[in-house]
Amino acid sequence: MDILHHLQLGFGVCLTPINLFYCFIGCLVGTLVGVLPGIGPLAALSLLLPVTFKIPATASIIMLSGIFYGAMYGGSTTSILINIPGEAASVVTCLDGYQMARQGRAGPALGIAAFGSFIAGTFSTIGLNFFSPILVVAALKFGPPEYFSVMTLGFVVSIFMVGGSMLKAFLMIALGLFVSTVGMDIINGMERFAFGSSNLAGGFDLVAVIMGMFGVSEVFLSMEEIFKREIFSKIKGIFPTAKDWVASAVPILRGSVVGFLIGILPGGTPVTASFVSYAIERRSSRHPEKFGKGAIEGVAGPEAANNSAVAGSMIPLLSLGLPCNGVTALMMGALIIHGVQPGPTLMSQHPDIFWGVIASLYIGNVMLLILNLPLIGMWVQFLRIPYWALFPIILLLCIIGTFSANLNIFDVWVMIAFGVLAYLLRKRNYELGPFILALILGPMFEQALRQALVMSHRDPMIFLARPISGSLLGISLLLLVLFCISVWRKGKKAQLFEAPKE
């Protein structure tokens, strides 16, 4: 009953005209960035971050989360109609969604993607609604050792989730940790790796690094592809048939659960959720041979999973104050700028923000269903923009987003440098996810480690002696050992070094 009472407060906050307006703007911009290939939710959030300085904290976070889940909805449109993922979480939707479009079933593919996203989005919001308060109570008992152990578990999980070379993922975590240490030491104020440069003394700007690694490198990679695309613009019968619903019901349900659970994990992203969901659907299907040839389950499951992961990933942010991916890191940044510290105390100190955001997820999902089904024709028109006219805009947006954060041209150089590095790394099968996670969590990880050791008078046993911390570290170790054993037993030694070619 308490939760329902709080939810009532949340709806009261979200249904005010200003918050409703920003929720709509977020959903609209999110769908647009999802539809347009090359601009992901991260880039859109970075661009709009300076705008949030001028609007109230609740409206800011409502708008930013609208962009996040709106992009998940929009991404499927591009995957289905032109076989290019609008954003990374819709990559697997290309496999069966585009085949469905080629068979004249673009309508049902878009329909099931939107309905699946809506169902999963609502499901995971209910999960967020009930799990967050429970986790908040547990998180109040967290000290530096527990935070250190949660983040360690996040790093281990992110290594598993890359699906490629574990060693390279490990290296990316180490690189992310190193980059996060550049600048001033948060404990004693000492300059690290700045070499006398005033620009480096403050560390690398997160927006510049993210824009470079995801925005610029994406455009570089797209330069190797042919710009001409075939668009399936004749869309009829957008409502799935009874047969489609029967085939999709269980995948949507499974995708919702899988996506939610992956979203909660530190390091779990909508991208991973969609890949895991697709693998589960193909493995559990009676007709796995139909996957890749237009199986509706291959659209329903992953689309449900990536939407579900969005609300899931809000749980560590709102309850623990831990941003577990780039998008939630920027949301956290937006809140901190407004003087709001996400974490266990958010629910008690700023219930309007905490419950307002949760209520906005319910409302935003309804808005997105309306935006994505009856207005699908409008989004198709955006797909007609040729890529040669689009890529300069994407690069200009990256430059504006980077420059406007600190009005410093050095950040633009940082963006270019990280863009080139990410281009090389992505071409040689290095995953950027673990790098970004380590970069975001790095300062908190270091602070937690050092504070814990100060607390224990330099005794490292503090991490094992405390039950929650010890259990989390035990799980991390167990995961590593289990994975190494399974890789070794199956004779897949190469997996340790080599990323799969597909």
Place this chain on the structure above:
Amino acid sequence: MYPASSSGLENSFWEICGGDHDLTMNSNKLVDRVLNGFWILLGIGICVESIRMKLWSPAGPGSGFIPFLAGLLIGMIGFVLFLSDRAKDSEQGETEKFWENPIARNRVFYLLASLCFMAVLMQKLGFLLTSVLTTIFMIRVIEPRRWTTLILVSVVSCLSIFFLFKSLMQINLPKGFLGF
């Protein structure tokens, strides 16, 4: 012994990388080796600098502790990757190209040059002028169109972005000597 077509620059890469016959400037193997070498050197550099910053203080871990661990991991993994790539090279003879065609390579370099051009001149010429010039250049060299189309698309898109961010969102963009 280098291929006859090798340039001086290519030769120096050969010397650094051990002089395998199937290495060219455009091979994945070379990029891997350069990356692995970079990781090893970066790791060593980080460790040396971290030690200078002190790994341990009376209160616990010092400023250099986490960077030292990160550097150690980077260097060690770089070395393991270097060894595994060497072992793989001896098993596989063929060389995959880093850029499948020269057009892709040229496009990437043109883009990089455009970004550097923007970063250098944005504050001198102002955002609007620099972005229009850069956009014209990028489209012209990457996907050539008729000049009228090219200029129209560049001017309209840059003006729209400028108006959206400068006027509507009130974001500060560099003005340059022309005042816009």
